[in-house]
Amino acid sequence: MNKLKTVLPVLLISNLLCMMDVSIMTIVLPKIQSAFNVSLNDLSWALNIYTILFATMIIPLGRLAVRFGRNRMVLGGLIVFGLGSLLTGNAPDLPWMLVGRAIQSIGAASIIPTSMVIGLELSTQENRNKVVALLAGVQGLAVALGPSIGGFVAQYFGWRWVFLMNVPLVILDLIIFVAVLPLKHEVTQTIKIDWLGAILIMATLFCLSLALIKGYTWGWRSLTILSLAGGSLLAFVGFISHERHTAEPMIDLSLFKSRNFDGSGLALVLCNFFLGAFAALMPTLLTKVHGEDELSAALKITPYSVAVMLSVILTSLLVKRLNNKFLVGAGFAMIAGSYWLITQLPVTNQYTKLYVGEICLGIGYGLVAATVNILVVADFHGIKLTDSQSVANVLRQVGMILSIAVFMSLLSNNVQTAKEQTLTASRQIVSRLDVAQAVKTQANQKLTHKFDQSSNSNSQVNRHVVFKGVTISNNKREQLIQKSTQVELGKVAMLHHIPVTMIPTKQRQQVQATVAIAVNQTIDKKVRTTNQQLRLGVQRIQHHLTRNLNDAFLKTLQVIIPLALLSILVVATFKFRE
Structure with missing residues (x-):
């Protein structure tokens, strides 16, 4: 000791x-x-x-x-x-x-x-449970505190x-x-290294990880992703077949005869899958939709990291006193409840439900992770202990990678829907503006370009609608002044019954100066009125976009609620603790 x-x-x-x-x-x-x-x-x-x-x-x-x-x-x-x-x-x-x-x-x-x-x-x-508590608690804390x-x-x-x-x-x-x-x-x-088994399991994990990470970017049905998925499956089948017949396997497959090990492995994938969604989506939601800076966003999600650490440590110390099935089941139930709270997050930057939800998420994750981290090694020593730890760490990574792949794909679709809804609302808002039809047409073209899937990645999140305002160039002003001046000079010539060319130069200059002032005042007033209308319209559009993007993130996270509740069934895998 x-x-x-x-x-x-x-x-x-x-x-x-x-x-x-x-x-x-x-x-x-x-x-x-x-x-x-x-x-x-x-x-x-x-x-x-x-x-x-x-x-x-x-x-x-x-x-x-x-x-x-x-x-x-x-x-x-x-x-x-x-x-x-x-x-x-x-x-x-x-x-x-x-x-x-x-x-x-x-x-x-x-x-x-x-x-x-x-x-x-x-x-x-x-x-043993205390050692697992400390090491697992530090690992969870490290991942969670990383962004902060x-x-x-x-x-x-x-x-x-x-x-x-x-x-x-x-x-x-x-x-x-x-x-x-x-x-x-x-x-x-002195053990023989199963190099073929090592190559096969490395190929399995490499192809699987790459396919999951890049699936939503390269396209799930693309030849590259399908080839990676097929390669991973073939390598895995080859690995299992080889390991069953070799004298010195890379992984002792008898590990999987333990119900606690099997249940723990599945629970590790699931709890990291659920935690990964929060870790992957929440920073983007806070910075891109709610307008928080990076450090402020990181600090706002820090409470869950502290909750993870404390929950892992305390749960590890209670494992021998409480039924393991109760701890795992309660953990998944709390994860489901935490996401219900988190998905109530309003667009008004009121974060009370987020704080409570993420603390519940950290506690729920700790209840599951700490219990299964202990159960996954409970029955093993020596090489089997090494193998159990290696497999457990792989499963944690698979859970996280799978989470990013699934929820980024779901988010991508939801963000695109949010953009389409915002574009529809934007056209209605523009149609009601008290501005010239040409300005409405130009505004609709810019909005279509912003929200069009062909000009933006459908997973891109940006709540800002840029407003530059309407301007009249000096050349255009000069043309309008010259045109109005000619009209006024024509009136003067008609009044005095003389040709325009006979109007004295000084009088012509006075008319032009007076017209220039009047035209510029008229233009400036019209520009101010138009820009004020556009500014109000942009504010309404941006409000719609922010609300729709917020809903896109929350709808993505809502998927976890029923999945976490279904995960309670994993407890049937474990043996009751005597």
């Missing part, structure tokens, strides 16, 4: 850094996009590559840790992660950043599952320090690590 107390801080820092970098980058994407002058679609690969490689490498690296030493694997992972952070923070362009992020993800995949196994192997059966910390650091120190701040923390962790964990005489196991 004394050994565990000295090792845990090292493991906690490692987990904190690696899991925070899963989400910390989301808040600084606009700043990086401006710095590198690249499209957001290209820049999204800096997020995607971390997630895809992290999920892909967890299982093979977990098995390598058994052969070469878990302590060495985590130490090496820290070094690799620190190097990747240094490269990412100093990246001069996007390709360099992608390399840095890839290196970071490999380091993280070396650390996360293996560090949990180190902590569990040093613990006793009685205090990233927003703060980027605002006061610059976006590069979002990554560079990892370096001194990694160095500190390395110094402590070497002092408290053995490296030279570490116990290892």
Whole structure:
């Protein structure tokens, strides 16, 4: 137990850094996009590559840790992660950043599952739940706090320090690590590495992750996505067939004979699927629809991160005192209730229901995640413990990736519907404006261009309708003045019964000056009246757009409510705790 107390801080820092970098980058994407002058679609690969490689490498690296030493694997992972952070923070362009992020993800995949196994192997059966509580609590807190910390650091120190701040923390962790964990005489196991199995499971997870992440961008029915889905399925079937007949499998399939392990795996996918929707959609809803700045939005979703951490820790301590089925069922019920509250969010920037809802979401997630995190390792030791942790971490990632894929696709359709509804309302608003028909026609053309699917990505969210106002050019003014001047000069000539050309120059100039003043006053008044009408119309249109976009996000999140309630049925999988 004394050994565990000295090792845990090292493991906690490692987990904190690696899991925070899963989400910390989301808040600084606009700043990086401006710095590198690249499209957001290209820049999204800096997020995607971390997630895809992290999920892909967890299982093979977990098995390598058994052969070469878990302590060495985590130490090496820290070094690799620190190097990747240094490269990412100093990246001069996007390709360099992608390399840095890839290196970071490999380091993280070396650390996360293996560090949990180190902590569990040093613990006793009685205090396993406490170790899981601390490590899982820190992981949940890190992912949730990522955007808040990233927003703060980027605002006061610059976006590069979002990554560079990892370096001194990694160095500190390395110094402590070497002092408290053995490296030279570490116990290892001479096992044969199932390289074919490793390749097959890596291909499965890589193709699956890439297909899910890019499905809504590339098109779910596109040849690329269908090929990735087919490749993932074939690789998975090949993996299962190979693992059943090899003497040294990459994953011990007997894990799945445990009802608790199967139920825990399914519950991990589901609870991360539900949490992922909030993490993926809420920052965009607050910034793009409600007009909050990035740091303010990050702070507004911070309560759920604190709730996740506290709930995970407290639930882990109560697992042995309360029925596991009750905890999991209550967690999913609370998740359903939390999304009911969140989806009542008004467009008036009143956030009380959001705060209550996200706290309930954090508590519900903690009830499920903490319970199944303990159950997933409860029956295993040694290699099986390593395998169970590797599989559990993959399932967490699959839940998050699946969540982003599903809810971004749903949101895309709902946003497009919101734009179409707003365009219909906009035309009605424009038709009622007291302006010239030519101005109405021009306004309708601009609105059609803004909301037309062909000119905007149907997943793009922007609540602003730009108003530049009507202006009359100097050339046009001069033409109107000249035309009115000719009319007035004609009247003067008729009054004095002389040709226009016989009007004295001084009198002609006086007429022109008087006409210019009158014409300019008339034009200015008409422009002011027209712009005032347009401004009022734009305000009404923007109100419609904001309301419709808010509804688009909330309708997307409402899908979770029945799904979370149905997820309560997962409890039937578990054995009753004696």
